[in-house]
Amino acid sequence: xxxxxxxxxxxxxxxxxxxxxxxxxxxxxxxxxxxxxxxxxxxxxxxxxxxxxxxxxxxxxxxxxxxxxxxxxxxxxxxxxxxxxxxxxxxxxxxxxxxxxxxxxxxxxxxxxxxxxxxxxxxxxxxxxxxxxxxxxxxxxxxxxxxxxxxxxxxxxxxxxxxxxxxxxxxxxxxxxxxxxxxxxxxxxxxxxxxxxxxxxxxxxxxxxxxxxxxxxxxxxxxxxxxxxxxxxxxxxxxxxxxxxxxxxxxxxxxxxxxxxxxxxxxxxxxxxxxxxxxxxxxxxxxxxxxxxxxxxxxxxxxxxxxxxxxxxxxxxxxxxxxxxxxxxxxxxxxxxxxxxxxxxxxxxxxxxxxxxxxxxxxxxxxxxxxxxxxxxxxxxxxxxxxxxxxxxxxxxxxxxxxxxxxxxxxxxxxxxxxxxxxxxxxxxxxxxxxxxxxxxxxxxxxxxxxxxxxxxxxxxxxxxxxxxxxxxxxxxxxxxxxxxxxxxxxxxxxxxxxxxxxxxxxxxxxxxxxxxxxxxxxxxxxxxxxxxxxxxxxxxxxxxxxxxxxxxxxxxxxxxxxxxxxxxxxxxxxxxxxxxxxxxxxxxxxxxxxxxxxxxxxxxxxxxxxxxxxxxxxxxxxxxxxxxxxxxxxxxxxxxxxxxxxxxxxxxxxxxxxxxxxxxxxxxxxxxxxxxxxxxxxxxxxxxxxxxxxxxxxxxxxxxxxxxxxxxxxxxxxxxxxxxxxxxxxxxxxxxxxxxxxxxxxxxxxxxxxxxxxxxxxxxxxxxxxxxxxxxxxxxxxxxxxxxxxxxxxxxxxxxxxxxxxxxxxxxxxxxxxxxxxxxxxxxxxxxxxxxxxx
Numbered sequence: 002x003x004x005x006x007x008x009x010x011x012x013x014x015x016x017x018x019x020x021x022x023x024x025x026x027x028x029x030x031x032x033x034x035x036x037x038x039x040x041x042x043x044x045x046x047x048x049x050x051x052x053x054x055x056x057x058x059x060x061x062x063x064x065x066x067x068x069x070x071x072x073x074x075x076x077x078x079x080x081x082x083x084x085x086x087x088x089x090x091x092x093x094x095x096x097x098x099x100x101x102x103x104x105x106x107x108x109x110x111x112x113x114x115x116x117x118x119x120x121x122x123x124x125x126x127x128x129x130x131x132x133x134x135x136x137x138x139x140x141x142x143x144x145x146x147x148x149x150x151x152x153x154x155x156x157x158x159x160x161x162x163x164x165x166x167x168x169x170x171x172x173x174x175x176x177x178x179x180x181x182x183x184x185x186x187x188x189x190x191x192x193x194x195x196x197x198x199x200x201x202x203x204x205x206x207x208x209x210x211x212x213x214x215x216x217x218x219x220x221x222x223x224x225x226x227x228x229x230x231x232x233x234x235x236x237x238x239x240x241x242x243x244x245x246x247x248x249x250x251x252x253x254x255x256x257x258x259x260x261x262x263x264x265x266x267x268x269x270x271x272x273x274x275x276x277x278x279x280x281x282x283x284x285x286x287x288x289x290x291x292x293x294x295x296x297x298x299x300x301x302x303x304x305x306x307x308x309x310x311x312x313x314x315x316x317x318x319x320x321x322x323x324x325x326x327x328x329x330x331x332x333x334x335x336x337x338x339x340x341x342x343x344x345x346x347x348x349x350x351x352x353x354x355x356x357x358x359x360x361x362x363x364x365x366x367x368x369x370x371x372x373x374x375x376x377x378x379x380x381x382x383x384x385x386x387x388x389x390x391x392x393x394x395x396x397x398x399x400x401x402x403x404x405x406x407x408x409x410x411x412x413x414x415x416x417x418x419x420x421x422x423x424x425x426x427x428x429x430x431x432x433x434x435x436x437x438x439x440x441x442x443x444x445x446x447x448x449x450x451x452x453x454x455x456x457x458x459x460x461x462x463x464x465x466x467x468x469x470x471x472x473x474x475x476x477x478x479x480x481x482x483x484x485x486x487x488x489x490x491x492x493x494x495x496x497x498x499x500x501x502x503x504x505x506x507x508x509x510x511x512x513x514x515x516x517x518x519x520x521x522x523x524x525x526x527x528x529x530x531x532x533x534x535x536x537x538x539x540x541x542x543x544x545x546x547x548x549x550x551x552x553x554x555x556x557x558x559x560x561x562x563x564x565x566x567x568x569x570x571x572x573x574x575x576x577x578x579x580x581x582x583x584x585x586x587x588x589x590x591x592x593x594x595x596x597x598x599x600x601x602x603x604x605x606x607x608x609x610x611x612x613x614x615x616x617x618x619x620x621x622x623x624x625x626x627x628x629x630x631x632x633x634x635x636x637x638x639x640x641x642x643x644x645x646x647x648x649x650x651x652x653x654x655x656x657x658x659x660x661x662x663x664x665x666x667x668x669x670x671x672x673x674x675x676x677x678x679x680x681x682x683x684x685x686x687x688x689x690x691x692x693x694x695x696x697x698x699x700x701x702x703x704x705x706x707x708x709x710x711x712x713x714x715x716x717x718x719x720x721x722x723x724x725x726x727x728x729x730x731x732x733x734x735x736x737x738x739x740x741x742x743x744x745x746x747x748x749x750x751x752x753x754x755x756x757x758x759x760x761x762x763x764x765x766x767x768x769x770x771x772x773x774x775x776x777x778x779x780x781x782x783x784x785x786x787x788x789x790x791x792x793x794x795x796x797x798x799x800x801x802x803x804x805x806x807x808x809x810x811x812x813x814x815x816x817x818x819x820x821x822x823x824x825x826x827x828x829x830x831x832x833x834x835x836x837x838x839x840x841x
Contacts, residue, residue, distance in 0.1 A: 007046030012076030018057040019069035033159040097309035103199035110197040114154040120184035127164040128179040171218040174204040227303035238294035239273040286320040333433040336392040343385025355413040356396040447536035452516040470501025545637035572596025671833040674699040689837040704765040713764035719791040727790040739805040788836030
């Protein structure tokens, strides 16, 4: 019979049998003597096996058998011990002439004992194979079980009893016990012989990487008294339960009979068995266990007596190495290491992860942003773990290699087998390479009528959207502005009066205009790069004709976004624009109309008018807006032979103070970077610094604590000298009036400044690159020292009018693009110097 108990949930189970209301604890020796065995499976369920003829069974005519148990659970998880009474009854009316049972801890033989009623057992002889005669009481004290039931003789011996011996039967080692039991009744004596033979694991079970093969001799010689026997039935089962043929086939078992053997083949991992984790020499292994049952019925030709032979055969494979596998599923662009680690049996748990700098538990990993998950297979036969570590985590190392960044992750998984808490570990390494991301860049400038824009793609290619002003750069617009592209960059030119351009201010005979260019991510619509370029464009805003006709162009300034140009008038409110749109108003009038005034000056006559909103509209707008008042003055000078047109001037009511473009004493610093990343700089104690001829020098000039983020730093003039005195000779100009020296063979290269952890206001920085050079008179001696000096100015970003603050590098006076007039050598108070730099 079999009694199932469970699950035990980590508690201990004590089994006792009940006889005459007394509970008798089953010890291992008592279990083998009385016909009991127990196992606990991998799920924590207990199975108690009991021979029907066990020492404590209530036997009714050898047909019904009842055994009572008392099961006690105790453990740290229970407040107090739990006791469960259990009684099982089995009916077994059909006995063979001889029943033989092989369990893992005992051997039992039951020959028929019909007609021995009233006889008592006195002695028992064991054949080892020598005869060994023992009184029954002595045999019982030695661990043997001997009982005489109404119809059967039961003799039970422990598997390791000294009264047993081994015998090779058809190549299979078997443990054999043979007995002859004497029964006495007054002057009558009778003897019953009995034998049992059970296969040993060695020599009967063979393992391959995939299968278990079990051999049982077809003819078990120690159990057959005559020469011939006939095999009647062969069955196989699992855990004491027979399996039908269909179920054997479904589980992919194999049962076959040859002339010599009964052969059973079981795939390792098949249903009915279970795996268990093991650790050997720090390495992960598994074993597979299955409780096989073989049941055979045969008859002997001479005696016509049948024998039922049953073997309960627990088989465990040798340790099978199962080294864990780490699968790297990282996609470098996602900037997260993704590792899959497995596979393990359910009895393995991940405890921690060791990184080169620290050891983190699974809980600490989760809190840190390192994602650790456990995944069970659909049939719960195995599990795996996934690990996600962001590239930005400190446990990930980074190295740079020629335009690429290599991210490396070293770690060791710490695991434990739950049954016995045996620890083991497995090291892993993952690596990901990312091309260094160079963002797209925008640069530009102006001539006398156009903005010129150059957009470089960077390392990610042309994968962004471009806006010019408040308009998206469409194909039609690109054609209109002369768009050209060559695979790494594109360029286009925008006329200064085009719709994307905004007007910032009006100066005498020029308009201060600005073009904004924005690059956006195609997927997220986030801004990648913003760029603005502002220039003064010469424009005849007012024209004065000899016949007294005057024209004036009023433009909508950025500072008055709510202005409607069509509502502007001259002094006479009835004189509106001859043409207008959302950006311009164009007026045509004469010197004696629309409120034009006339003044007599020496040799000239001055005609003046003003363009503004009518008083009622201006009052209404002022009450609803903080925009400044819009008022433009138009002037024409006439003499006898010539008319002169002078641009109108805006008069605007300012709501906040602003900085005038000027020179003054500034807190400015200049430093020399190690490379064009401008992340590491030479220290003061490094000077003098030695550089090779033509080696790039990377200068950075910073406006320190400027007081307002609205101001910007501009380089006016930079030059090199051989002496620390900035006014010494000889000297060579590097930057003239904010632009590279046009006659320099190796012109200064200006570098853009991006916002980062160190740079909060890029407008407070200027960066440029100069190749190391020597003065002409020093070609024979290149070890002389160089010093670099710069004059700087600060500009109001909201009112950058004129001079270096305009950002232009063209000089209409000489028609030479890229060149400005040179500044004088007079002493300046706003300067910085750096050096010495030694030639090598």
